Amino acid sequence: MALPGKRATLAGLALLLAVAAVGPAAAADSAAYRRLNVGLATQHVLPRYEALAGATAILDREAAAFCTAPGAAGLDGLRGRFRDALAAWMGVQHLRFGPVQFLLRYDRFAFWPDKRNTGGRHLNKLLAERDPAALEARAFARGSVAVQGFTALERLLFGKDATALAGADEAAAFRCRVLRTIAGNLAQMSSGTLDGWRNGEGAYLRILEAPGEDNAYYRDDKEATLDFFKAFHGSLQMIADLKLARPLGGEAAKAKPRRAEFWRSESALANIQANLRALDDLYGGAAGFSTFVIAVAGDDALDQALRAGLKAALSAAGEIEPPLSAALGDAGERPKVERLLAEVRGLQALATERLAAALDIPVGFNAFDGD
DSSP states (O other): OOOTTOOOOHHHHHHHHHHTTOOOOOOOOHHHHHHHHHHHIIIIIHHHHHHHHHHHHHHHHHHHHHHHSOOHHHHHHHHHHHHHHHHHHHTTTTOOSGGGGGGGHHHHHOOOOOTTOHHHHHHHHHHHHOOGGGGSHHHHHTSOGGGSSHHHHHHHHHSTTGGGGGOOSHHHHHHHHHHHHHHHHHHHHHHHHHHHHHSSTTOHHHHHHOOSTTOSSOSSHHHHHHHHHHHHHHHHHIIIIIIIIHHHOSSGGGOOGGGSTTTTTTOHHHHHHHHHHHHHHHHHSTTSHHHHHHHTSOOHHHHHHHHHHHHHHHHHHHTSOSOHHHHTTOTTTHHHHHHHHHHHHHHHHHIIIIIHHHHTOOOOSOTTOOO
């Protein structure tokens, strides 16, 4: 457990049976956990936050250029840059610890799920009041988290009033100012998160490298590994519970397509694929869990099962005809979505029952709690 300062489907059964005969992992020394943590930080975390910082910087520049000369063609291009930046966010969405938790950044990046339409209400209020002071960087960052990130930007770019951005009246001009403010905020948060990981004496990378009694976040290396495991397990839980099961409903007639993540931009399926690719790298990348599972835990069968499960989930996602919101109620596509859900649930069960044991870490936690 971190210090106070820190912030069975058939597919699953098949995976579990494949490794059921494997015993618990032998205890590993601190050096093995530290190598794993530092390797993941430098080869998985940092490159992905660099990609996010780059993509949001481009989005910020494109938003500024668009608002200088708004038009239909420019709007299409800006939508493309939005999808690029969103894909980069999906590549780090599983990382709910570290600098992304500082200053409420995680929720400010994307306020979702938004069960009470808080983002819609607050964005409409912002647009209606047209208060320039509310868009000043400091005031905006301290305002409603629901209008500061990708979810609010999607409403502006893909909502029913999106074409108003290309207008020439005062309302359109202020709408464009809101768009630029959100894009700038995303770029600032991205660069700030990356800087928090790698720069200065308080860099989070240094925190991972030196756990101990004087470390406000980790007393030992295994606690840091737990955060990475929670990122893996928690992302599977988010995909299964929120991105698939919630919009699926119990049957086709009860599907809720508007519960799909970023349904307005038809990005829900691409988001899941980006999440799964990130998890595939977190587990099987050059610095991923796989090396530890094989070399330290000595659990080759588990490694093969997890690799196969991730491959199967990515394959299942690739078979669905986008957009996901339409596939949910389609007689031919819905079974493919259900298969994807089964594969993800199987991976989630395998992580809970076997990967946690291989890493010798506890599983009694809330996977969505990155603190």
